[in-house]
């Protein structure tokens with residue numbers, strides 16, 4: 001099918017129509033029904049509106065399509081057009097040019113002005129203006145200032161217009177086109193011609209079907225090897241986002257088949273699909289191990305990590321203290337701290353001191369922090385080394401290295417031990433993009449490394465960290481295995497524990513419970529599957545407020561508003577919810593909380609960005625890593641000031657956010673980097689703790705209601721936990737285990753149940769994990 005064919009040359013009957021509304025779409029069969037406005041047709045049709053139905057992917061409202069098919073009379077709905085083939089009608093170059101000139105790149109040029117420019121100067125308007133600015137004088141109703149601005153902006157974006165005009169024709173927006181151009185530069189149009197699927201991998205959020213549409217316009221058939229290979233890589237990428245390290249071949253082929261299925265075309269055969277997977281393997285775009293298909297970075301991360309663990313386990317280690325000395329030292333610490341360690345806690349300290357590497361796991365209040373502190377003091381006494389960093393020099397580095405995956409967790413480690421602690425990224429000297437200063441050739445310095453909150457560390461970061469650990473360093477991994485697994489791929493802590501090859505101490509005795517904490521009690525009941533409805537009764541630090549869905553937002557808002565009235569700092573009270581888009585989702589709760597605790601007023605500045613309002617005093621959360629200004633995904637701050645364009649030298653509206661230790665200024669167009677944070681996602685709360693947690697629970701959250709998610713939310717509360725909504729939904733949630741097992745082979749590889757190969761040089765040449773983030 002030639003998609004470039006002009007409409008006048010259509011030989012077959014057709015309906016040219018603008019899509020008004022998608023009425024129905026069934027994903028599995030790609031079956032859709034839509035309502036369209038007829039623009040032109042060779043069919044015998046009087047009505048202006050028509051229902052079209054058939055096997056097509058969701059079409060875009062407002063776009064023009066050519067449909068080929070036949071009429072069918074439906075008993076209930078009347079005349080309908082059954083679509084056998086369709087294509088989107090590309091806009092003219094002129095339209096693309098108008099969209100470009102009226103885009104936000106050119107201040108002061110709206111759609112009307114852009115139309116006048118193109119009408120007057122034609123399709124070559126941009127090169128004509130660039131070679132002679134005076135031609136703009138021919139365009140009516142343009143002020144000298146706008147002409148100047150347009151000329152200079154066009155110079156600045158020279159080269160971009162061809163890409164913009166071409167891609168705009170395909171319905172892509174400025175932001176997406178800028179990202180594509182940022183990735184491919186002058187090669188963009190060649191890539192569009194040869195392999196538009198590359199856009200999927202270079203631009204976050206660029207869907208496969210969108211690339212498919214571009215490919216169809218370029219005559220890449222549904223069974224073209226380029227398409228099948230892209231389908232394989234896309235399938236692996238999608239699964240990476242779900243946390244998988246690899247995909248079993250059969251699963252991979254099945255998912256590829258579903259993705260690549262094209263209505264009206266013959267299904268792709270097993271041979272076609274597996275043949276291209278094997279080609280990808282030969283060209284090292286994927287790695288194939290037995291029946292496991294890996295993306296290169298994950299293959300190297302998994303195998304590399306196992307190699308590093310083996311290296312560290314077999315590294316030099318001398319235990320130069322006797323058991324009597326150990327007992328004496330622990331005894332003296334117990335005396336100083338006026339407490340005595342439990343049996344498991346003692347074993348944890350002892351193992352950490354005697355072994356090359358170990359894992360300590362336990363739920364809240366079991367004494368993980370107490371053990372870390374005890375370990376540091378015991379090490380310091382036994383090895384006769386000071387715990388004060390000031391006593392060390394560059395030649396004799398500080399022996400204790402403390403790290404955690406998030407800034408907040410690192411801060412807590414620092415507060416509880418009094419020793420310096422940093423994020424893992426910082427420890428490794430991450431440059432914010434693809435490079436880590438610390439690696440196998442430039443390793444971290446120190447004698448003992450303690451990493452807290454390890455459940456949050458993904459396969460990539462684990463490998464990067466372990467490469468940088470010298471062979472003579474002792475390693476203590478600490479984490480709560482019942483929390484959510486890492487956002488990135490893998491389940492490294494769970495696999496380390498299950499492998500049974502690393503010394504492990506599980507802390508099960510709860511100490512904080514002895515101080516009468518219901519929160520801890522509830523957390524352990526969830527963990528041990530013993531929580532019942534009876535346990536949800538009000539106590540000093542816990543309450544469950546029953547509320548129907550229709551009132552849940554209001555109840556949550558009232559709780560926070562009351563706390564606000566009592567002058568509780570908004571930083572100390574956090575609403576956590578599992579999903580963004582629901583009646584009681586994060587966005588809605590944020591909107592009603594903002595109106596209540598920080599309402600608009602005449603003397604309070606505010607700014608609107610994409611339907612969201614940011615007001616002075618609003619609590620906000622950073623959504624991406626911006627290491628260049630020192631803020632990271634998940635950091636929470638407060639809007640400190642809002643500036644108008646005329647008030648600053650950059651001449652753009654700005655929002656200043658005050659974070660814990662720094663202020664960051666966002667230009668208006670950067671406001672997508674932050675959002676309101678009165679309510680945040682449970683996933684983003686990992687590694688953080690709050691004095692008061694408010695946790696709405698409703699059946700609306702349905703598929704998100706899982707044991708480890710609710711356990712993670714409950715364990716974020718330090719002083720007070722307020723659940724609200726439907727207790728039955730809560731009980732159902734904590735009884736629902738996440739059955740989505742992540743595909744990882746780490747456990748087996750650690751156990752040496754499989755042969756695997758690993759070549760560090762090859763890994764160095766492979767793509768960095770951060771190419772995929």
Ligand SMILES: Nc1ncnc2c1ncn2[C@@H]1O[C@H](COP(=O)(O)OP(=O)(O)OP(=O)(O)O)[C@@H](O)[C@H]1O
Nearest residue numbers: 339340341342363364365366367368369370511512
């Ligand atoms: N052996 C012990 N005897 C008495 N109290 C203890 C003992 N171990 C821990 N505690 C106390 O129990 C409380 C919880 O301990 P700790 O903070 O070390 O646990 P944790 O596992 O780090 O908890 P969380 O993960 O919730 O921070 C603390 O108040 C601590 O002082």
